[in-house]
Amino acid sequence: AQSVTQLGSHVSVSEGALVLLRCNYSSSVPPYLFWYVQYPNQGLQLLLKYTSAATLVKGINGFEAEFKKSETSFHLTKPSAHMSDAAEYFCAVISVAGTALIFGKGTTLSVSS
Amino acid sequence: DTEVTQTPKHLVMGMTNKKSLKCEQHMGHRAMYWYKQKAKKPPELMFVYSYEKLSINESVPSRFSPECPNSSLLNLHLHALQPEDSALYLCASSLTTGMRGETQYFGPGTRLLVL
Numbered sequence: 001a002q003s004v005t006q007l008g009s010h011v012s013v014s015e016g017a018l019v020l021l022r023c024n025y026s027s028s029v030p031p032y033l034f035w036y037v038q039y040p041n042q043g044l045q046l047l048l049k050y051t052s053a054a055t056l057v058k059g060i061n062g063f064e065a066e067f068k069k070s071e072t073s074f075h076l077t078k079p080s081a082h083m084s085d086a087a088e089y090f091c092a093v094i095s096v097a098g099t100a101l102i103f104g105k106g107t108t109l110s111v112s113s
Numbered sequence: 114d115t116e117v118t119q120t121p122k123h124l125v126m127g128m129t130n131k132k133s134l135k136c137e138q139h140m141g142h143r144a145m146y147w148y149k150q151k152a153k154k155p156p157e158l159m160f161v162y163s164y165e166k167l168s169i170n171e172s173v174p175s176r177f178s179p180e181c182p183n184s185s186l187l188n189l190h191l192h193a194l195q196p197e198d199s200a201l202y203l204c205a206s207s208l209t210t211g212m213r214g215e216t217q218y219f220g221p222g223t224r225l226l227v228l
Contacts, residue, residue, distance in 0.1 A: 032213045032214050034216075036219075041224075042221055042222070043117075043119075043203055043219040043220050043221040043222050044156070044203065044205075044219040045219070046216055046217075046218070049214070049216060051213075051214035052214075090155055090156075094213045094214075094215075096213075097211060098210060098211040098212050098213040098215070099158075099161050099168070099169055099210050099211065100146075100158040100161070100169070100171075101156070101158070101217055103155035103156055104155065105154070105155055106153075106154075106155055
């Protein structure tokens, strides 16, 4: 069965600091992985996705993630946090059938000035 | 344009009411989805439509009734809901379903409160 585990339900950083949000996956087949962001009272917006091409994936708003098969990880990073990055972040894996997104529990990112 | 629209934004209904949620996309996508998101939780899949046909029902109670009148429109009819059904209902669409690399694009959601 497919699953993702997000380590840390809440991450706090200062403005300008490195952002690191952790995601580990479990998959019976080569995984297709996604990071979505959800701002308060809004829907989900795709940040980036891994589809077995490059292991380092660049997304929107300066975010990137690296797929590491040996560590079964797909951590999300951003070199310098902005106040506007404060939101809920979800890691997800697509089901084997390619229908459902299976989400992690989410990580709330807080950014302080 | 990668926009999925949902109406209404907010809905308050009593347990005996009948209401409907609407979702629309004009990206030519042939797969549409309903997800339910409780507060502080991740979204959970409810239904999947592929080429206007219901392909997945994740054991959702019959008080939720989906409908896909055409390839651009997805409805969720609500009847005799319970207070525990209060949640954010998210619609999503993708070009197709079954292709594991496809991106699902989400709408802003309808926040439902059942009294």
